[in-house]
Amino acid sequence: MTEQYLEVKGAKIFYEVEGNGPYILFVPGANGDHRVFVRIRKLLVRYFTVVLYDRRGYSCSKIIGPQDYSNNVETNTEDIHTLMNHLTDESFSIFGISGAGSIIFNYLNTYPGTVRTVFAHEPLTFLNIFPNVKEVQGFYNALYRVFHKEGKNAAVIIYGKKFFNALDHNLFVRNLNEDEKVKTNWDYFFEHEFCEDPFVCVDLDLLRTHKEKLIFLHGEESIGYLCYEPGAFIAKELGEETIQFPGGHNGFYTHSKAFEISFIKLCQEISLVEYHPKI
Template identity: 30%
Template sequence: MRSATLKVPGATLYYEVRGSGPVLLLLPGSGGDAAVFDPIADTLAEHFTVVTLDPRGYSRSVLDSPEPVDQQVAVQRDDAHRLLETLTPAGEDAYIFGGSGGAVVALDLLAHHPERLRLVIAHEPPCFAVLPDAAEQKAFIDEVYTLFRTEGVAAAGTRFLEGIGGTMKAMPNPAELPPRTAEMIHRLHANAPLMMAHELRPITSYIPNETALAPLAHRLILAAGKETRAHLPHRPAVTLADHLHIPLTEFPGGHSGFTETPPNSPPNYSTSYWPRACVSGTVPKCGTRGGRYLSRPPSGRRDRQQRAGPTGCWFADVSDDQRRVTPSTRRASCVLPPRPGTRLPSECRACPRLRTCRVGV
């Protein structure tokens, strides 16, 4: 792993780079930093050039101004874009994963700078303003902010965790952790009041540009944790997926489950939720609502006809979009074969849309 800094307008960003292959930028949640992805970064670095950063104003990314400023989504988006332009080789595309507040930044990045983004995974973006009860959720966030100003970060944090359904685990005791992890915990504790004061309200009031995202939906995965079902963190992803007519992908665990469960356990985690099989560019996921390759026959859907695909995977024809997917039209509906490195069928290799397919999710 190497670390470096990048000067951007108003700040100096600290970032870390591991591995080789296509660039995969991991964006942490509000108040997080590069080290929150340590549990998964080394495994992903076997397949990607993994880039993690401290967002401006947090941890080791320092502001030019002596006083903290509000964290605006557009500014964080531009920071991420500049980092990608610096690290992504010419002619190549990048992958983005954002968790929580990082998912909001990832959505805004896709809406404004889609030209070099191959795939964006947004895990539980807390854009509560898209919900039908947005006014109620704004009142909740305002209550948390008032508690922070009157009683401190501990009281505000307790109320926030209650309001989102207790779906986040408490931070561990630094004394019981390895030195690098203990240092991260100390930094996150220092970041918490900054997040409450300067990011909580802007990030939760963000409204994604659905008009800009709609034609790019084939490059977007909206995700949520299985353990947050029926809780507040889960709901914006469900709502946005419905608005954009794309499926919701569920990760193991809760709001931060993508780091709590290593990518090689359970066995289907790496192939189902992280885009590791796309490293060689031989495994596509295309942009329409067609069928999908599965490691076993799908079940429980009356509108699917099942048959064996030519690579030995199972393939599901989908009739709900008035389209019967056959080998000649499979270019619009391939998902992930079960084994990384599987070569594309000839029909997909010849597809003129291959460059814009969603890859290896």
């Protein structure tokens, strides 16, 4: 496995590459840290060349220049394009979760020719036609005020209870005991991404033209919780369904082996990987 840095506009991106086979990039959501995918990477490297990275501003990916946070989704989109263009000339797949939803949708709309498949696992992207979107946006704005008044611990606890089942909520709370590498991640998320990125305008008509490359996933234990709803809504608008996977919002972490089996089976069905892994 290689651990490297790539300088992009305004940031230095930390990334790791490991495995064999077609490239797949994992895009983290709210906490921006690649390590949430380490468990699933260990299982997938027989089938894929797995690329993990810290999104700019998180963990080891440092800010080194001025930032335009009003275009944060576009900036993160360009980071993906620069990183993967640096690594391969071939098309690749993307697996994005949660708060990365707006980024991966924008990437597919912007650079559709570079990707084979985009897996959207419970994306927290709220279209302007999402039911009660104003109420949801009001919750985000209120929680931003909690963050500034009571701190990130209080905000994360409320956020987890609103969106996720008990197991996933507890993971969020445990994540508050951060090490030195990630101690500012939640602060960065709430300050620069939380209120804007989930509500950016996604060109649904353009996304519809690329929907053959887009696969929606959801955790079987997420049904009935808010984390399930926006992805299922977008899928329905596109005339698609979401595919059920083991666990909840973080099933790739909490149920990594069962998740891997389901994921490889799906990838084999769509001819993304061969039935016999390259070891």
